[in-house]
Amino acid sequence: MDVRFWGTRGSLAKPGPTTLRYGGNTSCVEVRGVDGTLIVLDCGTGAHGLGQSLVSSGGRCDGHLMITHTHWDHIQGFPFFAPLFIPGNTWDIYAPGALGQRLEQALAGQMEYNYFPITLAQLGATIRFHDLVEGQFAVGGVRVTTQYLNHPALALGYRLESGGKVIVYASDHEPHAPNPAVRREGEPPMHGEDRRHVEFFAGADLVIHDAQYTLEEYPQKTGWGHTPAEWAVDYAVAAGARRLALYHHDPLRDDEALDRVVEICRRRAGAAGTVLEVFGAAEGGEVRLVEGDTTSPRAARPPESMMKAGPHTILVADDDPTIVRLLTLALEQDGFRVVTANDGKTALRLARLERPALILLDWEMPGADGIEVTRALRNEADPVLRDVPLVLITAQSGAENTAAGFAAGVTDYLTKPFRPAHVRARVQAWLLRRRDEVPRTP
Ligand SMILES: [Zn+2]
Numbered sequence: 001m002d003v004r005f006w007g008t009r010g011s012l013a014k015p016g017p018t019t020l021r022y023g024g025n026t027s028c029v030e031v032r033g034v035d036g037t038l039i040v041l042d043c044g045t046g047a048h049g050l051g052q053s054l055v056s057s058g059g060r061c062d063g064h065l066m067i068t069h070t071h072w073d074h075i076q077g078f079p080f081f082a083p084l085f086i087p088g089n090t091w092d093i094y095a096p097g098a099l100g101q102r103l104e105q106a107l108a109g110q111m112e113y114n115y116f117p118i119t120l121a122q123l124g125a126t127i128r129f130h131d132l133v134e135g136q137f138a139v140g141g142v143r144v145t146t147q148y149l150n151h152p153a154l155a156l157g158y159r160l161e162s163g164g165k166v167i168v169y170a171s172d173h174e175p176h177a178p179n180p181a182v183r184r185e186g187e188p189p190m191h192g193e194d195r196r197h198v199e200f201f202a203g204a205d206l207v208i209h210d211a212q213y214t215l216e217e218y219p220q221k222t223g224w225g226h227t228p229a230e231w232a233v234d235y236a237v238a239a240g241a242r243r244l245a246l247y248h249h250d251p252l253r254d255d256e257a258l259d260r261v262v263e264i265c266r267r268r269a270g271a272a273g274t275v276l277e278v279f280g281a282a283e284g285g286e287v288r289l290v291e292g293d294t295t296s297p298r299a300a301r302p303p304e305s306m307m308k309a310g311p312h313t314i315l316v317a318d319d320d321p322t323i324v325r326l327l328t329l330a331l332e333q334d335g336f337r338v339v340t341a342n343d344g345k346t347a348l349r350l351a352r353l354e355r356p357a358l359i360l361l362d363w364e365m366p367g368a369d370g371i372e373v374t375r376a377l378r379n380e381a382d383p384v385l386r387d388v389p390l391v392l393i394t395a396q397s398g399a400e401n402t403a404a405g406f407a408a409g410v411t412d413y414l415t416k417p418f419r420p421a422h423v424r425a426r427v428q429a430w431l432l433r434r435r436d437e438v439p440r441t442p
Pocket residue numbers: 010011071073074172248
């Protein structure tokens with residue numbers, strides 16, 4: 001995937017001699033999936049330059065505009081985004097749906113006669129509006145996952161996956177536990193929602209994160225909906241991300257002051273013992289994420305013992321999409337490839353096709369339940385499937401139920417509710433235990 005920053009400033013455009021290097025335009029990032037799919041993240045004043053660049057290359061220009069929220073610094077470039085004026089172009093526009101105010105109305109509002117001479121309805125391109133909630137969808141060859149951010153407006157972060165690379169865009173966001181005293185430097189977040197925020201970045205190749213304030217400034221800015229840059233580093237470190245772009249720069253911060261923030265953040269990443277690469281997002285800056293590229297630093301590698309655990313595919317089968325997503329994020333953090341099914345029959349088919357190293361099965365699923373799938377696999381001719389560690393996910397951990405599962409050939413249980421950290425530790429144990437059972441040749 002290719003990334004280009006067109007606007008990196010937060011709150012208010014701040015062009016001028018003091019912001020030449022990092023730029024003065026507000027939020028706008030261009031992303032190209034490996035298949036060429038064009039995604040534009042936010043539509044602040046930076047969208048003007050992007051729009052000009054897109055139409056200057058001529059021809060049809062279709063794309064997907066993903067808006068975190070409709071604060072001005074994220075939509076003011078919308079009426080100036082040239083591809084929207086050209087008949088024949090098609091643009092899909094996404095933003096979190098708020099009760100009583102849909103995306104289309106919010107964008108039309110800033111184009112009312114008092115504010116702008118052209119109405120939304122007069123734009124030449126075909127425009128399709130999509131009100132989003134948390135979830136997953138695909139545009140072209142890019143898998144998109146959305147998750148709510150903590151901000152005074154309903155805001156969504158976007159996780160984009162294409163060609164084996166992951167970009168997460170999380171602006172604007174404030175930590176859920178706002179009192180710096182509740183956690184010491186370098187400690188992982190204590191609040192469950194903060195941990196979920198970190199999980200959203202799991203294994204990302206690039207995290208573009210709100211870093212409007214410094215820790216020193218933060219006590220005066222608590223509740224304004226933004227993150228101290230140092231904590232953006234902590235999130236990226238905890239998630240095992242490779243690169244962090246400090247983003248949504250405060251309009252009061254000039255280039256030299258931003259250099260100092262970047263330096264503080266680099267030292268913090270270094271002190272945490274990782275090789276997370278930290279930089280300040282700058283207008284015109286580009287990042288290229290190439291499939292199979294291993295030259296970039298990799299933080300939080302899985303332990304060597306796990307890397308040798310054999311095939312790295314894990315099958316997760318559950319009809320609850322929240323559980324599937326939670327497990328997928330947790331496992332991908334440790335470098336596993338996760339294949340998923342939401343019913344028993346699909347699970348069985350995928351198990352035969354993929355021959356995974358571990359299978360996590362929900363007890364109660366449509367088609368065939370976890371016990372039936374277990375019995376079927378234990379009777380396979382293929383020894384890989386006969387012996388694969390098979391873990392049942394259940395809310396019922398009573399002795400009677402567990403005995404029935406073990407009788408069917410279940411290896412172990414994962415009892416709901418569970419935490420990702422817990423799952424990761426258990427997965428290591430299941431895989432390592434399995435290796436020890438295999439007779440070793442000298
Ligand atoms: Zn903003």
